[in-house]
Amino acid sequence: MDLEVRHLRVVCAIAEAGSLTRAAASLRMTQPGLSAQLRRIETMLGGALFDRRHAGALPTPFGELVLERARAVLPGIDGLLADTARAARRMAAADRLRVGSVGAPLLGHLLLAVKELLPEAEVTSRCQYSPAALLDDLAADRLEAAVLGDHPDQELPPREGVALHPIVSEPVFALLPAAHPLAAREEVSLAELVREDWAVPRPDGDRTREYWSSVCALTGRSPFTPYEAEGRQLVEIVRAGLAVSLCQATFIEAPGTVVRPLAGNPLRYRHILAWHHDGPLAAHGAEILRRVTDGYLATSATSPVYARWRRLNPGAAPGLNVH
DSSP states (O other): OOOOHHHHHHHHHHHHHSSHHHHHHHHTOOHHHHHHHHHHHHHHHTSOOEEEETTEEEEOHHHHHHHHHHHHHHHHHHHHHHHHHHHHHHHHGGGEEEEEEOSSTTHHHHHHHHHHHSTTSEEEEEEOSOHHHHHHHHHTTSOSEEEEEEOTTOOOOOOTTEEEEEEEEEEEEEEEETTSGGGGSSSBOHHHHTTSEEEEOOOOTTOHHHHHHHHHGGGTOOOEEEEEOOHHHHHHHHHTTSOBEEEETTOOOOTTEEEEOBTTOOOEEEEEEEEETTSTTGGGHHHHHHHHHHHHHHHHHTOHHHHHHHHHSTTOSTTOOOO
16 A cells, blocks of 8 residues: 555544544544554554554654654645646636626726637626725635726735736826816816815725825815715716715716816826736736727727826826837
8 A cells, every 4th residue: 555645634633633533533434444544554654653542642753753744745735736726726717707897997898808819708797896805806716807906005915826917007087066166277286176075985995095185185185075975976976066076087077077187197096907827818818908908098088188188198107008
């Protein structure tokens, strides 16, 4: 009989349990069956591994040697098994691709690219406000890809096995009621904007609100934020003339609202694509990045305010994968 990994697990289980009876229960074996297996292992290795006493089983000096080696070997084997199982799941996931996204203009372009490059795959998506939660889902194999975003000095932390691909770092713009006096300006001073009532997103894992507050504090004043909302509700509060807010540069003006650049571009937002290093999308990574970047540029062109800003600020969008 050759020594197998399961034999090392048996020896470690007996040592950890302190008795064959308890070890048999943890291994879901009978006590006589475990005793017989231990005898076969001892015969194969050439010596007694445990002193069987009334109070339990204690490792012999020879057993301590075996245990030391087994405990050094098993974690590496367990890591190998976990990694190969994860890789096998990801290869199998090529026919079922789950995509997550924060509120950003890249999701549609990413879905189109994935469906065109992997036409046989079933592609699903879900949106979530927090990029940190989506990154957790990627690392835990609950997603195959995601659209993420972060801010300067608040970059998303690297996660093992997950590749982060920045697309562009763009300016953050002001979102104003159409009738607001500042709406007549070509650009808006943050120092003036901070004097208004604000509608802001709720505190969340992307730390948007914290970032806005920290930059506004540089003006010597913090904004008054009586309204907490997201998405359509936030836009409706601004449209009603109750507050101002901030938005992504690609935001399309809704009726009753206007978008204006901030003078000096004091705030920025970075768009990121992410997927597994060894996942089903990794082989198509370069093409996905190309297509999503093209889509982002097309979206930028449909936002007149952002398109004008880009013409006036050439080269001011670091990280853009222009090809």
